[in-house]
Amino acid sequence: MKVTVVRSGGFAGIRRRGEADSASDPMLARLVGRVDLGSVPPPGRIPDQFVYDIDIDGRRTTVGEAQLNGPLRELVHHVLGHAE
Amino acid sequence: MRCHIVPPHMLERIARNADDPALRARARRTLALTSAHATERRLAAPAAAPAPSGAAVPNRMIADAGHKERLPGTTARAEGAAATGDTSCDQAYDWLGATFEFYETAYGRNSIDGAGLKMISTVHYGERYDNAFWNGEQMVYGDGDGTIFTDFTGPLDVTGHELTHGVTQYTANLDYSGQSGALNESLSDVFGSLIKQMHLGQTADQADWLIGQGLLAPGVNGVALRSMKEPGTAYDDPQLGKDPQPADMSGYVRTYEDNGGVHINSGIPNRAFYLAAVAIGGHAWEKAGRVWYETLTGGSLASAVDFVGFAAATVQTATRLYGADSAETTAVADAWKGVGVSQ
Numbered sequence: 001m002k003v004t005v006v007r008s009g010g011f012a013g014i015r016r017r018g019e020a021d022s023a024s025d026p027m028l029a030r031l032v033g034r035v036d037l038g039s040v041p042p043p044g045r046i047p048d049q050f051v052y053d054i055d056i057d058g059r060r061t062t063v064g065e066a067q068l069n070g071p072l073r074e075l076v077h078h079v080l081g082h083a084e
Numbered sequence: 085m086r087c088h089i090v091p092p093h094m095l096e097r098i099a100r101n102a103d104d105p106a107l108r109a110r111a112r113r114t115l116a117l118t119s120a121h122a123t124e125r126r127l128a129a130p131a132a133a134p135a136p137s138g139a140a141v142p143n144r145m146i147a148d149a150g151h152k153e154r155l156p157g158t159t160a161r162a163e164g165a166a167a168t169g170d171t172s173c174d175q176a177y178d179w180l181g182a183t184f185e186f187y188e189t190a191y192g193r194n195s196i197d198g199a200g201l202k203m204i205s206t207v208h209y210g211e212r213y214d215n216a217f218w219n220g221e222q223m224v225y226g227d228g229d230g231t232i233f234t235d236f237t238g239p240l241d242v243t244g245h246e247l248t249h250g251v252t253q254y255t256a257n258l259d260y261s262g263q264s265g266a267l268n269e270s271l272s273d274v275f276g277s278l279i280k281q282m283h284l285g286q287t288a289d290q291a292d293w294l295i296g297q298g299l300l301a302p303g304v305n306g307v308a309l310r311s312m313k314e315p316g317t318a319y320d321d322p323q324l325g326k327d328p329q330p331a332d333m334s335g336y337v338r339t340y341e342d343n344g345g346v347h348i349n350s351g352i353p354n355r356a357f358y359l360a361a362v363a364i365g366g367h368a369w370e371k372a373g374r375v376w377y378e379t380l381t382g383g384s385l386a387s388a389v390d391f392v393g394f395a396a397a398t399v400q401t402a403t404r405l406y407g408a409d410s411a412e413t414t415a416v417a418d419a420w421k422g423v424g425v426s427q
Contacts (some may be wrong), residue, residue, distance in 0.1 A: 006341060010215045011242065012233070012296070012309050013347025014324055045260035045343060047249040047268065048217035053341060062340075066219070 140194035179243035218249035244279035265346035315351030333424030363415035
């Protein structure tokens with residue numbers, strides 16, 4: 001599965017985008033299996049916090065930094081580690 | 085009156101003996117903001133008496149997150165306590181003082197909420213964390229990664245920016261999304277820059293109008309994170325990309341990221357403020373800043389206001405303060421035309 005993460009916002013307002021494919025990334029495959037995009041709370045509008053847009057094979061969600069924890073947090077940091 | 089160049093022994097005498105109660109209170113406040121713990125202790129008795137003029141003193145608290153992401157962290161420095169020796173902690177403390185002094189001196193505002201709210205900052209948040217934010221109750225600062233960003237407590241305008249998010253929350257409470265969100269961001273940049281300008285004693289034509297100058301690590305190709313004077317020119321770097329801010333409405337960016345581009349489109353109202361301030365001249369916080377401040381805090385701004393609505397509100401405020409045909413009102417109206425918000 002193709003996973004894309006875009007980080008936007010933050011005081012600096014600098015965009016970061018990462019992309020990875022679970023077919024060639026066993027660690028990502030394990031993380032994807034543990035993530036439930038349906039259970040993510042809506043992002044709070046907190047000034048200058050990071051906002052993450054996550055796309056897993058066309059399923060999308062937006063997460064605020066304060067709500068980013070557990071396997072989703074690991075997934076985001078894993079994919080942004082491959083940031084362009 | 086600003087007392088920075090007055091020696092402490094004279095301030096202490098003014099604080100105790102001046103005939104004018106406002107002068108006494110202001111001297112006490114300046115001492116509290118700028119001088120050593122010992123001086124403050126000597127003044128503890130008179131300061132504890134009811135303040136004769138109501139002039140405000142800050143109440144700061146700096147906490148240390150110890151590189152975790154939990155708030156607020158452990159108390160590192162309370163109001164009036166001696167410097168800790170931790171650069172981030174002491175810098176955050178001093179910049180909260182400068183920001184407090186700006187709002188009190190320029191607009192008679194007592195802290196974030198206008199009623200003496202305790203100002204709380206957490207430093208050393210996260211590991212190599214590249215950000216600073218306002219979480220609705222306090223300011224939070226990362227150390228930066230050291231490669232692209234330095235410590236976020238470094239530049240005064242970062243503290244001014246974050247604390248102003250608090251002021252906005254307690255006043256117009258602008259929705260942090262789309263155009264009202266870009267205005268929320270812009271107001272934080274405007275007052276962040278004005279706080280730095282007052283601290284440096286600069287007039288509008290002397291100021292750099294940069295946001296986050298000093299935050300980019302050596303080797304990064306850029307002067308700051310944003311330029312209010314020339315949005316879109318602050319950096320152009322292989323790692324960071326290019327500053328994406330538009331300078332006028334022709335470059336307005338529609339996006340769902342960043343709460344609808346709040347850190348991008350803020351360049352438009354930022355430049356409008358710059359144009360107004362430079363056209364009016366002098367210390368930018370005195371006239372242009374007052375127009376923006378009274379517009380923000382006046383109680384009639386809708387939380388979902390757009391650029392056109394905010395522009396009209398600033399022209400109304402300028403008209404009320406300086407008259408419809410004044411140079412100030414003309415400068416404000418022309419500034420919004422200059423960025424394509426009004427015709």
